[in-house]
Amino acid sequence: MTLSESPEPPSDDLRALWRAALEWQIELGADEAIGEIAIDRTSLPSKAPPVALGRKRKPVPPPAAPKADPVADARALAAKADNVATLREALKAYDGSPLKKGARNTVFADGNPKADLMIVGEAPGRDEDRQGLPFVGRSGQLLDRMLAAIGRDRKAEAPGESAYITNVVFYRPLENRTPTDQEVAPLLPFTLRHIALVKPKAILCVGNVPSKHLMGATTGITRFRGAWADLEVEGVKVPALASFHPAYLLRSPDQKRLAWRDLLELEARLAQS
Numbered sequence: 001m002t003l004s005e006s007p008e009p010p011s012d013d014l015r016a017l018w019r020a021a022l023e024w025q026i027e028l029g030a031d032e033a034i035g036e037i038a039i040d041r042t043s044l045p046s047k048a049p050p051v052a053l054g055r056k057r058k059p060v061p062p063p064a065a066p067k068a069d070p071v072a073d074a075r076a077l078a079a080k081a082d083n084v085a086t087l088r089e090a091l092k093a094y095d096g097s098p099l100k101k102g103a104r105n106t107v108f109a110d111g112n113p114k115a116d117l118m119i120v121g122e123a124p125g126r127d128e129d130r131q132g133l134p135f136v137g138r139s140g141q142l143l144d145r146m147l148a149a150i151g152r153d154r155k156a157e158a159p160g161e162s163a164y165i166t167n168v169v170f171y172r173p174l175e176n177r178t179p180t181d182q183e184v185a186p187l188l189p190f191t192l193r194h195i196a197l198v199k200p201k202a203i204l205c206v207g208n209v210p211s212k213h214l215m216g217a218t219t220g221i222t223r224f225r226g227a228w229a230d231l232e233v234e235g236v237k238v239p240a241l242a243s244f245h246p247a248y249l250l251r252s253p254d255q256k257r258l259a260w261r262d263l264l265e266l267e268a269r270l271a272q273s
């Protein structure tokens with residue numbers, strides 16, 4: 001109720017009471033009359049409505065980072081190469097292999113790219129990493145002797161007397177461990193393009209890793225060796241034979257007999273084509 005609404009004038013006592021209350025508030029520091037109507041602050045909403053500071057804007061999401069796809073990148077890079085030399089350069093420019101950081105060199109290939117026989121191994125070892133060439137350590141020396149046994153030399157000029165040598169992984173895995181599927185995957189497009197460009201008459205896959213990734217082997221090399229598969233890469237058809245890795249033959253010389261059988265089959269297939 002306001003003063004003006006009062007039905008009868010306030011008594012002197014009431015006035016004195018109001019005055020005393022007013023003086024008390026002035027003493028406490030009140031210097032402004034706020035309004036005639038009392039506000040029941042206990043019934044106000046507990047949270048004040050948000051204060052609009054300028055025009056409301058829709059939050060802008062941060063730009064989405066492009067999804068990394070190292071295999072697609074490798075495919076695109078490899079596809080642009082139209083000869084072995086440009087493929088080597090494309091591989092050197094590619095940074096999608098996690099093994100690259102730990103390696104001294106990109107170990108691409110050795111031998112005669114015109115050879116009708118292509119040998120595909122696993123990954124470089126310490127000697128290969130140092131020299132930047134595949135199969136130059138102890139297992140490479142055994143491979144050279146195996147090739148010599150079927151009349152081939154990686155350095156020979158004639159396609160039918162030489163060999164072209166590469167690996168499915170071009171960087172040395174630390175401690176010479178077997179490369180994982182995830183390490184092979186981003187490099188495989190380069191190997192496939194390599195095969196399509198070289199167009200060998202036959203491929204010899206030595207060991208588990210190339211047999212699995214190029215020929216689709218689902219068992220270990222001890223069971224799979226001696227198997228042939230018809231590879232088709234970018235329309236190029238090439239028969240591939242699986243055999244033991246020379247490093248394994250160094251550890252298990254009694255298996256050389258079976259490796260020799262594979263080499264003779266390979267020689268016979270090359271002579272036919």
Ligand code: URA
Pocket residue numbers: 121122123124125128133134135136139140167247
């Ligand atoms: N083992 C391989 O598989 N490749 C090499 O180049 C050397 C050893």
